[in-house]
Amino acid sequence: MEAGTYLLKSVAILSLFYMVYFIFLRKDTLFTAKRHFFLFGIAAALFLPFVEITRTIVREAQVLQSNPVMDLSGNATDISVASEPEVVFNVWEIALIIYGIGVLFMLSKLTIQLISLLKLLRTYPSEKHQKYSFVKVGEAITPFSFFRYIVFNPASHSEEELKMILKHEQVHVSQWHSIDIIVGHMTRAVQWVNPFSWWYKKSLEENLEFIADNETVSQVPSKKEYQLALVKTSSPLLAPALSTQFYQSFIKKRIIMLNKSTSKRRNLWKLGFVVPALALFLWSFNVTEVVEYKQIEIVEPDSAVTSVIPSETAETEPIENKQPTTSLTKEVIEPAQIQAPPSALSKHTSLPSKTVAVKSNTKVKKTVDFRYTITKNTSNAQLDEIKAELKKEYNIDLKYKAERNSNNEIVAINISYDDNKGGSGNYSINNDDEPIDDFVFFLNEDGERGFWSEAQEARRAERMENREMERAKRMADRAKRMQERELEMVERKEELEKRQVKIKEEMKERMREMKDRQEEMIEREREMVRASNEMARRNNRD
Template sequence: MEALFIFILKSSGLLATFYFAYFFLLRKETFFNSSRFFLLAGLVTSVVLPFIVYTKIIWIEPAPAQVQVQAPAAVPTEFNTADAVANYHYNQTDSPQIAAVEENFEINWNLVSMVVYGIGFAAFMIKFGLDFYSLNSVLKGKDIQQQEDFKFIDVNENIAPFSYFDYIVYNSSLYTAAELENILEHEKVHSDQKHTIDVLITRIFCILFWFNPIIWLYKKAILQNLEFIADSEAAKKITDKKAYQYTLLKITTHETCVAITNHFYQSLIKKRIVMLNKNQSKKRNYWKYYAVIPALGAFVLLFQIETIAQEKKQNNAVVQRDTIKETKELITITKNTTDKELDDLKGKLKTKHNVDFQATDVKRNAEKELTAIQIQLQSESGKKQTVSMNGSKAIKDITLAVGTDTNGAATISVEGLRAPTPPNAPVAVNSERVVIRNYSSSNGDTPTPPTPPVAPVFPQGPIPQAPAMDMTKMPKPPKAPKDTNDKAAMSKFESEMADFEKKMAAFEPDMRAFEKEMEETMGKRSAIFEKEMEKYQIAMEKYGAEMEKYQLNLNPNFNYNFDMKFQERDIKLQEKEIRLQERDIRLQERDIKLQAAEMKKQAAEMKKQAKEMKKQAEEMKREEKKYSTKS
């Protein structure tokens, strides 16, 4: 129940983030189609993102082992029965008394919450079913006229026109031919762009989260934006926008609407008329759609990262011995074992038990005590084992068990690490490091993990700047004079047009030079990066092969296996970062090219406009000549 409550809080917070971003930043913009997908993305994100959790592992040092010895409880030597019963009295004349136990009544709020939610959910589901039944009763048994991809149904009921997928329902007797044309163009947009899907999705979210007030405001925003889309697209196909607006006002008198459909009538008629007459928003305002990204990033960092603390494995904890069926001899290596004794032990084990023994990296302190040693063992069966001890103090005793395994082959194993202390005395663990490694390979020395290659970085450097980046330096076309008979004004206009064409012609080489410089710069960097990536991929393949060989040589009990898995994970994450870096570079390159293309397009449009104005000036001259000839 607690997990459900947390999910509701997270989902509500994400819904509020998208809704307020739309309300304060995008509500007055004319990017209606982009706002549609922005709002739908908010619904999906509010449900999906709370389930995406990133796990972060923090390695901590293990707590020192503490052995607590509890002393046995003191046993009394004498038991006084008189004292034991001294406080017990029984009076036969007294009536027995029964102590009343008061039970505290507690409300199960989890159950209450589930019941309340279930009642609300059931009520809205019933309402949803009734709305479908009402819609079906309107569509059932009606004559359908199929035109292109639309199904038109002319009804006799006094209801507002609406669309439901490819069905368009209206009452033609209530409108003139011009009004009906405006209505049908509007509903065609709803049907063609599948706005019914948006309506159904928002209705489902309202049923699931009926208790959240944000979802109802969210639904209103989505439906309102759908009407803006239909009005905007319909107005492009209608010549008389004023008549369309009068149609909007006329439809407000029809109060009967069918649910879960796109209505031509909406209560926000004033806002629709305002948005219909509003100028197109500037493209630079698209940044407002990305304003929600920092909020989503903060949400993930604050709530979707699960930190797990894990203790580091102690290398000196427990040493698992080999499987020995019968132990024949125990050999102990102490801090006082000499180099000669180690050499003799090597020959003795080889001759007597056919076991290979080798002691290396031997270090001693001033008292000639062993402080470091590495012992390599190999049984007759090929089982390998390495014991490494290194510290500032004298080593603990190492006990080796020599015997036979289940197959009868001679084997040797580390039996345990014994402390040089009296029995039952506390063991003080010093700072020495004990590492025990087991190998299943029958030949070869102790393998070492391969070193991963370093991933390349995309070459950085300055990027060529586009000419006239803010478009303020581009030439502006002159305005034609209103009075075509004004010879002085016409002469000035022709002179300005000639100057404008020269400036435009001078601007084009700068754009071509910028495009060429961009292609050369990014091409050189991409070529260098691709070569480095090829080398990196070859090195990664070699590293993968070495890793497979290394893991095959290791026993599954080898302590470093766990670390190597994390190393492989880091390599994969590194490769993923490289791919993301490549994608960012490509996106950056694409944006620069698009910017250059946009500027080139604007320059071409201005040049085209200049030609049209020049053509207009020539026509005005011809008209002037005709007028002067007639005079």
């Protein structure tokens, strides 16, 4: 398989998976299922382009002479095919060279990032606890994990925040999310020309954070405290590119997903939308046609005349016969021919003295297709004619009831049909005193039937658009309220911290005052003891 063809197929498959995710799965909370969907999509983009479906086509090849062909004047004619000059360097080769340079650049950048990450892990000692290796650093860096390593700066966080952060990163380590990150980076590097691969990687990383958040919330004491930690620590810090980071730029999405109700398991059926799309893709682009030729017998007339074959593809022109049941249809013979003696060729002309019998296994299927347009000015007589014609020609029963205004225009109609084969339908509209819009009753060659109105469809589309706009507005208002609540929570948190600091200072001041009073009381007790001793000495002297 050519590299360009493979790349185009791989790009199409990955883009197909992303579109299915974006349309059907993006808002669901089945995060683990979506993780499997992302990984399956990358595997499909890697391997499915190699899958080929073979379809065998059997065609009839006419018997032709292999000797030099003689034209009607008796001159020998040689058939030759002019070969086109070979293009040594074309646009596709230039595009592939540019693509290859881009892949090398992306892979080199990925390698440098990996080396930088490994260098950071070797710079600081690690403390192993169970299956986790904790690396404490002194740099201002956001907490992250890479395989079994969890890297963090303990001086940058409070004790409670650090506990939640470590639980979050432990989820990444336990579920091997680093593999997903590396696979996503490599897929983007190989398909850097595909914008969907960049969005695919971003959505994959977002879903991993949703998984970790969902698992962490079930382990921490307070869901609100965890959300506050996300908002409070949302300032961007440096972090290696191949790591799973606690602080991400999509904090708002993470908080929304944390507060979103859990999707039902039956929503997993949405994953199946990709199956028919993949099947259609394989049938459209991965089918290899194998043509097999079979020899057919041609009835030879009394007088055979050799004629010129004007091109590589010979055509048999229509032969009409006075017999009503005999006719030959035009047939295109493929370039591959079968050799035979000269007597097998006949002149392409009418044969008045011969009756040529042609056997054909082709069955002609009669297709039914009609379209009746009903307007505001259609009279009852015309409706009755349509009703009678449908019954006579197609055995379809049509019933209608129409109301008209003073101008004899239809303002309301209720019309229904029954094809006596289990199929039925109806169409009803009431415009008060306004004329109805045009509509049609149709049956096409695919068997689809029913009523259709362009004006009604336009109004329905307009209503749907208005609903979507209202829904988008509600979602925007809800997001705005959520953001305001987040800010309010942050302000409350800051106010609470200020109060705690103030209380601590007041407690320290009170402790100092109590200490001073204790020292003062001790000093008074000492003075009283000295005075008592002095009085005792005086008494002894007396």
